[in-house]
Amino acid sequence: MEKTFEFKNKKQVQSRFGGIMYYLFFTDGERSYKCCVDTTFRNWAQWQKCVSNIKRGDLVKGLRVKAKGLIDADSRPRYAGNALNATN
Numbered sequence: 001m002e003k004t005f006e007f008k009n010k011k012q013v014q015s016r017f018g019g020i021m022y023y024l025f026f027t028d029g030e031r032s033y034k035c036c037v038d039t040t041f042r043n044w045a046q047w048q049k050c051v052s053n054i055k056r057g058d059l060v061k062g063l064r065v066k067a068k069g070l071i072d073a074d075s076r077p078r079y080a081g082n083a084l085n086a087t088n
Contacts, residue, residue, distance in 0.1 A: 003028060005071075006083050007058040010051070015040060022051050026060065026071060035063070035071035043074050050077040057084030 005026040015021040019039035026033045037047045050060070059080040066072035 002061050003063070003065075004080055005033065005060050005063050007054050007056060007060060008032075009056060010054070017041075019044075022047075024051070024054075024071075026063070031069065033063075033065065033069055033071050035073055035075075037073050041073070046076050047073070050079070053079075055082070057082045059083055 005028050008025040008027055010025065011023040013021050013023070015038050017038060017040040021039075022037045024035045024037065026035070037044065037051060039048075054060075059082065060077045061080045062078040063075045064072040
């Protein structure tokens with residue numbers, strides 16, 4: 001079964017390559033993870049829509065854990081709803 005991550009927040013800083021570096025923070029309910037995505041890198045195309053529209057509580061699928069606490073920036077994020085707006 002594919003793991004779902006909940007988006008917590010993001011931080012943006014000036015990239016040393018002339019673009020913007022986004023630090024995205026997620027949780028899987030047990031652990032916290034971060035992902036670093038730069039607007040000047042090739043993988044920005046698969047993250048652009050996600051970074052532009054994501055808000056706290058959004059659920060994301062398609063993320064791969066690269067190392068302890070780190071999401072692989074070559075993942076292909078997919079929107080999977082919002083945990084804060086879910087009705088039980």
